Amino acid sequence: MPIITYREALRSAMDEEMARDENVILLGEEVGQYDGAYKVSQGLLDKYGPKRVIDTPITEEGFTGVGIGAAMAGLRPIVEWMTFNFSIMALDQVINNAAKMRYMSGGQLKVPIVFRGPNGPAEYLAAQHSQALQTLFVHIPGLKVVAPATPYDAKGLLKSAIRDDNPVVFLEGELMYPWKGEVPEEEYLIPIGKADIKREGNDVTIITYSKPLLVVEQAAKELEKQGIQAEIVDLRSLRPIDEETIYNSVKKTNRCVIVDESWPMVSVASHVGWMVSRYCFDYLDAPVELVTSEDVPMPYNHKLELAVQPSVEKIFNAVKKVMYI
């Protein structure tokens, strides 16, 4: 099976969907002539022309709203935010318009649109350019939110997101773009709302999604050396969330650690922690542990910024805690 990068997987998903459906367009800052700030859209302008790959001014609220309006009227836009840090400028459009148009119109309108771009901490970028903002979107009914961690999942989920009749917030990661993985040449889709067991184990369930999967996998290898078999549940979709897969795993292992690179308060981690505590209460042998980013804005200094985020060591310690070792 060919091995390609996360970036190439995303590009290939957009390319295939643009070839399949002429209603799919891509708009955002630097997506065309510049080939994408992170080169995700490289070559798409040459292939599909400026009518379908649209460079916008730096007006996140404006072009996000334009995409939503075009979706209401029948197109299937992909809006690229250069990073999710800038999506904050467009939050009114996403929360008040994209997420609510169908409900407010009593089902008359649908909004088939994808908002995608890099989310979460990168390196040496400081507080305004290095933050995990999924909580803002996961909170909102009327949106779907996905956060794939591998090239395979990225391609299959982006294709599903583009075909979905609802607004889908698609979280990528700057540091994930060069990650490599197997992606088949033949077409496939991954349904939104399905988690994936990335590693099977009987001793502890580690639930994660997006970039922290990497450190979770490293931690699992370390744990294995000590005879602990961790099961890794990669959520992939945050809204809707795959409760069944989560509960089945925890009911099997009886212990649960949740690893999430967003802040601890009112987060995906805290919500999943509540879900597990509520619905697997009788199966748990220890309280659920969370490993999140520290509750501070991101510092510039590298040593400090690494200390903010989930690490192998932090995960390792959390697992030891739920296993009482």
Next chain:
Amino acid sequence: MSRVFPVEKYDKGFLLKLLRDMVLVRRVEEKAGQMYGLQKIGGFCHLYIGQEAVATGSVAAIDLTKDYVLTTYRDHGHALVCGMDPGVLMAELFGKITGCARGKGGSMHLFDVENHMYGGHGIVGSHIPLATGVALKIKYKEEDGVVLCYFGDGAIHQGAFHESLNMAKIWNLPIVYICENNQYGMGTNYERVSAVHEFYIMSNSYGIPGKQVDGMNVLEVYEETKKAVKQAREEGLPSFLEIKTYRYRGHSMSDPAKYRTREELDEYRQQDPILLLKNEMVEKNIITEEDYKKIDDECKAIATQAVEFAENSQEPGLETLYEDVLA
């Protein structure tokens, strides 16, 4: 302001339609006001009384089989002139299942997608990019349509307005931005919060022609919209109209409008858009006072029937709560 009403230039049927549309909006709005007072309607309810000529004259200049309308939360008038059934409208205000949005939108979120009336939007200025996106779709699909995007004087300082005009111009989108300048953004006179008092010049910053229009003269609104629509349709060029108007009621039903004088209100009542057209039509012997009374009675009856329909409709069942969240 000197007004020209060349009614003799128009077909009688067309004039009657304009007159009737304005009277219908007025009578339905008065009824909505009454029903609000009776607590049949809750929440925010922004009446269009005084501004009828704007929606009536401008929508008369488009073809809703291919053109689109997006507007603000002061949307009852636009919905009616776009063809929404008054009963369906009133039922939505009552929150009934027979309303256009099954009781989920209310006064501020009227949608009639079949008639290309795309809402009814509650956040000031936030729908201006949406309307611009609908225009992008028209251009992308190489359709013949045009978008009319309405907003108030309060929206003109929002970034969304400026961002939208810029994009409409760089992409040459078929859209007419219509600022209904009723002179008060809620309780604040526009002159107190605007560096520029002649709004129509603001679009010039984006290379888009702007024009000030007398919003009490439905024929002028019609003619100027028609020109702007023609330019959008034939040349794909956006334009901007500042239509000066006045609302007789407060910002919403809960606003006693103490920020303006009785004299100011009376002055505008003297230039009532309905009476101006009616008087001109009577003077030129196109209709009689009796004809007008007949139209008025008919519209009052429609408003009364709309209330009866709303009253007799069912509340939405609780099972509808989770419907329409996702497609």
